[in-house]
Amino acid sequence: MKEKIGELLEDVKSFHADNMDQLEAFRIKYLSKKGIIPALFADFRNVNSADRKEMGLLMNGLKNAVQEKIILLKNSFENTSEIKEKPDLTLPSSSPLGTRHPLSIVRNDIIDIFSRIGFNVSEGPEIEDDFHNFSALNFPPDHPARDMQDTFFIEKDPDIALRTHTSSVQVRVMQNSKPPIRTISPGRVFRNEAISARAHCIFHQVEGLYVDTDVSFADLKQTLFYFAKELFGENTKIRFRPSYFPFTEPSAEMDISCNICGGKGCNICKYTGWVEILGCGMVDPNVLESCGIDNNKYTGFAFGMGIERITMLKYQINDLRLFFENDMRFLEQFKSSN
Numbered sequence: 001m002k003e004k005i006g007e008l009l010e011d012v013k014s015f016h017a018d019n020m021d022q023l024e025a026f027r028i029k030y031l032s033k034k035g036i037i038p039a040l041f042a043d044f045r046n047v048n049s050a051d052r053k054e055m056g057l058l059m060n061g062l063k064n065a066v067q068e069k070i071i072l073l074k075n076s077f078e079n080t081s082e083i084k085e086k087p088d089l090t091l092p093s094s095s096p097l098g099t100r101h102p103l104s105i106v107r108n109d110i111i112d113i114f115s116r117i118g119f120n121v122s123e124g125p126e127i128e129d130d131f132h133n134f135s136a137l138n139f140p141p142d143h144p145a146r147d148m149q150d151t152f153f154i155e156k157d158p159d160i161a162l163r164t165h166t167s168s169v170q171v172r173v174m175q176n177s178k179p180p181i182r183t184i185s186p187g188r189v190f191r192n193e194a195i196s197a198r199a200h201c202i203f204h205q206v207e208g209l210y211v212d213t214d215v216s217f218a219d220l221k222q223t224l225f226y227f228a229k230e231l232f233g234e235n236t237k238i239r240f241r242p243s244y245f246p247f248t249e250p251s252a253e254m255d256i257s258c259n260i261c262g263g264k265g266c267n268i269c270k271y272t273g274w275v276e277i278l279g280c281g282m283v284d285p286n287v288l289e290s291c292g293i294d295n296n297k298y299t300g301f302a303f304g305m306g307i308e309r310i311t312m313l314k315y316q317i318n319d320l321r322l323f324f325e326n327d328m329r330f331l332e333q334f335k336s337s338n
């Protein structure tokens, strides 16, 4: 009997099953009521008392070996079947969908509105030379107007700077194409300003430019009126105030009726009923000439606006720094289809 148990133990140890059916047959062979182990325990009665202790240990050892083998093989089947199971790619995702940054939403809205009336999108470099950022735009050297914008110059080369406005892109477009030109240029701009609720050293602008024969201030007004109504709502009113920019003559700043109080007066519009949203004007003939466009034949208008400012007005955001902090509680509030 001792020998028989030894042989059975070897069999159990070397047993291998390829699937659950084979394992079940193994279990039945050893552990079912009519199986090997119960039969051995039944024979135990016939073992003489001197051998009982040793035989008992051997039999229990065999029973344990069978049970361990079953558990081991079962686990290995379960693990591999988990891997074999293919993931269901049609299940809806449990992770939340990302949202677009509010500045991107408004930039895309602005691009949409102007592309509907024939404006294309152009881009230029963020590191600019003096010519494109200043000189071609009619800022003479040492002209105090250069102080309107605090510039980050590249230390080793004072001719190179981070662009202070996207007006530099209109210079590049005029140099590289022939009228009619209708383009908007969204992009990042840089100014050496202290960071506060109303100012940042990095922000975003959209520049607009229209050059053709017979472009007039009336065209400028109608274009921007259409834009304001599309972005802020049908009842939006606009007004122009005279202003000064070196690159436009005449120049103006455009206000819209306050979109919060509808023009009645509130703390956003400082009880005036109006909020400023952009600068604009007729392209100065000197600028056309600097860019190689015949200023006897062509006229044009240009405008420029800060995307942060427009976004703050549209969503009633009162601190510009929120745009750059990437706080999920802020960002998650914005949803967009574009």
Ligand code: DAH
Pocket (backbone or CB within 6 Å): 164, 165, 166, 167, 207, 208, 245, 248, 278, 279, 280, 281, 302, 303, 304, 305
């Ligand atoms: N470049 C101006 C700025 O950054 C904005 C601007 C004003 C652009 C008038 C224009 C314009 O094209 O006509 O403050």
